Amino acid sequence: MVKTAVELCGIKLDNPVIPASGTFGFGYEFAEFYDINILGSISLKGSTKEARFGNPTPRIAECPAGLINSVGLQNPGIDEAVNKEYPLLAKVYKKPVIQNISGFSVEEFAYCAAKASESDMVGIIEVNVSCPNVHGGGAAFGTDPDRIYEVTRAVREVTSKPVFVKLSPNVTDIKIMAKACAAGGADGITLINTLSGMRIDLKTRKPVVKMKAGGYSGAGVFPIALKMVYDVYETVTLPIMGVGGITSARDVVEMMLAGATAVQIGTANLIDPYACKTIIEQLPSVMESYKIDDLSKIIGGAH
Amino acid sequence: MKKEIMTIISNERLTTGVYEMRLKGDVTAITAPGQFVNIALAGFSLRRPISVCDVGKDELTLVYKVVGRGTEYMSGLKKGFALDILVGLGNGYSVSKTSKKALVIGGGVGLPPLYLLTEKLFEAGKLVDVIMGFNTKSEIFYADKFRSLGANVTITTVDGSEGIKGFVTDAMTGADYDYFYACGPLPMLKAVEKNTFGKGQISLEERMGCGFGACLGCSIQTRNGAKRVCKDGPVFEKGEVIW
Ligand SMILES: Cc1cc2nc3c(=O)[nH]c(=O)nc-3n(C[C@H](O)[C@H](O)[C@H](O)COP(=O)(O)OP(=O)(O)OC[C@H]3O[C@@H](n4cnc5c(N)ncnc54)[C@H](O)[C@@H]3O)c2cc1C
Ligand SMILES: Cc1cc2nc3c(=O)[nH]c(=O)nc-3n(C[C@H](O)[C@H](O)[C@H](O)COP(=O)(O)O)c2cc1C
Ligand code: FES
Numbered sequence: 001m002v003k004t005a006v007e008l009c010g011i012k013l014d015n016p017v018i019p020a021s022g023t024f025g026f027g028y029e030f031a032e033f034y035d036i037n038i039l040g041s042i043s044l045k046g047s048t049k050e051a052r053f054g055n056p057t058p059r060i061a062e063c064p065a066g067l068i069n070s071v072g073l074q075n076p077g078i079d080e081a082v083n084k085e086y087p088l089l090a091k092v093y094k095k096p097v098i099q100n101i102s103g104f105s106v107e108e109f110a111y112c113a114a115k116a117s118e119s120d121m122v123g124i125i126e127v128n129v130s131c132p133n134v135h136g137g138g139a140a141f142g143t144d145p146d147r148i149y150e151v152t153r154a155v156r157e158v159t160s161k162p163v164f165v166k167l168s169p170n171v172t173d174i175k176i177m178a179k180a181c182a183a184g185g186a187d188g189i190t191l192i193n194t195l196s197g198m199r200i201d202l203k204t205r206k207p208v209v210k211m212k213a214g215g216y217s218g219a220g221v222f223p224i225a226l227k228m229v230y231d232v233y234e235t236v237t238l239p240i241m242g243v244g245g246i247t248s249a250r251d252v253v254e255m256m257l258a259g260a261t262a263v264q265i266g267t268a269n270l271i272d273p274y275a276c277k278t279i280i281e282q283l284p285s286v287m288e289s290y291k292i293d294d295l296s297k298i299i300g301g302a303h
Numbered sequence: 304m305k306k307e308i309m310t311i312i313s314n315e316r317l318t319t320g321v322y323e324m325r326l327k328g329d330v331t332a333i334t335a336p337g338q339f340v341n342i343a344l345a346g347f348s349l350r351r352p353i354s355v356c357d358v359g360k361d362e363l364t365l366v367y368k369v370v371g372r373g374t375e376y377m378s379g380l381k382k383g384f385a386l387d388i389l390v391g392l393g394n395g396y397s398v399s400k401t402s403k404k405a406l407v408i409g410g411g412v413g414l415p416p417l418y419l420l421t422e423k424l425f426e427a428g429k430l431v432d433v434i435m436g437f438n439t440k441s442e443i444f445y446a447d448k449f450r451s452l453g454a455n456v457t458i459t460t461v462d463g464s465e466g467i468k469g470f471v472t473d474a475m476t477g478a479d480y481d482y483f484y485a486c487g488p489l490p491m492l493k494a495v496e497k498n499t500f501g502k503g504q505i506s507l508e509e510r511m512g513c514g515f516g517a518c519l520g521c522s523i524q525t526r527n528g529a530k531r532v533c534k535d536g537p538v539f540e541k542g543e544v545i546w
Contacts, residue, residue: 022518022519023513023518024517025516025517025519029515029516029517029534030517032304034306041336042365043517053522053529054519054522055522057509057510057520057521057522057523058509058520059510059519059521059522060510060511060512060520060521061351061510061521062347062348063348064348065348065472066348067348069512069518069520071518071519071520071522074529075521095453111437148429153520208510218348219348269344269513269517270511270512270513270517270518271348271349271350272306272343272513273304273389273517274306293446303360
């Protein structure tokens with residue numbers, strides 16, 4: 001029997017496979033398809049202080065190896081998430097979850113972290129710094145190491161749960177951003193969020209999504225995510241959750257060799273609702289075929 | 304919803320650019336007319352949503368128009384080819400809202416889901432008038448199939464080459480019904496909402512990431528809050544959608 005379990009900041013995961021935020025809702029709807037307790041954990045929909053409808057449609061554009069989304073952080077607000085969505089999830093899922101949070105000011109991040117931390121269900125707070133800072137001229141928090149540091153500090157102060165900062169790949173040097181997370185007191189780093197991208201409709205000669213541009217994700221981003229995980233692993237000693245373009249158990253192993261302790265799977269769930277289940281089921285035989293008996297031993301093995 | 308591997312029984316051209324595909328497989332996940340399926344196509348990242356046009360025992364019929372590369376690829380598929388399909392998505396129309404007589408209004412490839420609806424309305428003992436809107440005579444499909452279900456069919460064409468010249472709304476004056484159902488392009492749905500009396504249901508289209516409620520790619524604003532076209536829809540009540 002191969003060992004698929006890994007440990008993330010003291011939380012034992014049966015396997016490293018975690019659905020990524022924004023592609024799995026608040027989890028319970030996937031319980032219609034399979035027993036979601038097989039998952040290592042779940043990263044819940046990115047939530048903000050206030051409820052948000054998000055952007056106008058079209059929000060989705062197909063790409064050769066993935067998609068562009070401009071959902072715009074549609075969510076019910078963190079209070080509603082904790083009060084209404086968590087009880088629904090609690091009925092079908094018994095393991096600690098990851099609450100992904102976002103904000104348009106440092107205070108909003110802190111508010112969401114504090115609120116989510118009130119729930120026993122939450123094992124990890126994941127801070128999405130890819131959204132615009134309204135007090136900073138609209139540039140994303142995640143493109144400025146000082147803002148990353150500031151947000152990390154603020155969240156760190158209001159919660160006793162492990163804090164993962166989820167980085168944006170739309171930066172010149174991911175290593176600088178990773179160092180800012182470490183300096184701010186993060187317990188771990190999740191990477192990557194979506195890459196800025198666009199499609200244009202040849203018939204209308206206009207961008208496909210209403211907001212013109214959006215975030216590109218899916219199989220096509222895998223090599224980019226892998227390289228960033230590899231680079232960050234060499235830069236900081238924090239555990240990493242590797243995300244971006246993972247579609248198979250082989251990709252999981254590859255991402256872990258690059259330095260990820262756990263992995264998240266996003267777009268693959270949208271194309272096949274059973275993607276995580278299939279990957280978890282394939283993992284033991286893939287491990288055997290590469291002579292891996294304990295997954296936790298291969299983390300960073302490519303360095 | 305069920306993920307099924309379905310096999311093509313036939314895939315035939317009905318009229319210019321419009322095809323009818325019959326598939327074999329488990330269709331038990333389909334619980335109401337107006338639901339759709341989401342089809343994975345080799346070489347394409349996203350599935351293609353297509354309405355359920357008809358169901359039989361272990362059999363599904365789809366009618367689709369070639370509008371881009373995905374539907375073009377579909378049109379070339381041959382008998383015996385297997386497709387990975389998410390079956391039974393969305394809420395669907397509610398037949399029980401009609402007490403005696405329904406008005407069914409479809410524009411172009413908005414008609415397919417209305418076929419199963421009409422079938423179910425007759426099964427439930429209701430009367431059905433159908434208005435079918437097309438641009439021109441050569442685009443017409445399924446008129447005889449609707450008639451053979453027992454429906455009273457009126458055709459409109461924009462250029463007047465068949466039936467009433469104009470839009471579906473031009474055939475609605477004097478219509479007598481207690482509930483209506485519509486599916487078609489957005490301008491048609493808006494006009495139908497304006498020109499119908501009483502209650503009814505409309506079916507919307509939206510670009511989809513998943514088709515089963517996970518990504519929030521298809522959200523629209525309604526009088527009852529944000530709703531997902533793929534999961535809370537595609538069928539909405541008249542007046543519910545904020546245009
Ligand atoms: C609930 C629902 C039911 C539908 N039922 C039918 C039907 O019964 N018959 C039929 O002919 N068509 C139907 N459509 C429209 C059909 O999904 C599109 O025509 C098809 O996806 C186009 O794919 P393509 O690759 O040929 O076009 P492309 O333009 O190349 O597609 C590019 C991307 O845009 C998406 N897209 C393009 N047009 C539409 C559209 N109108 N709606 C949603 N996504 C779109 C495609 O799925 C794909 O992801 C339905 C759409 C929805 C949402
Ligand atoms: C529809 C959609 C919604 C997303 N929403 C969020 C979100 O709310 N918060 C977040 O941190 N990331 C969000 N993401 C990014 C994913 O969590 C993930 O980082 C990214 O898609 C790359 O992984 P993938 O290639 O496996 O999808 C979203 C992605 C998609 C496709
Ligand atoms: S298409 Fe994903 S939620 Fe509707």
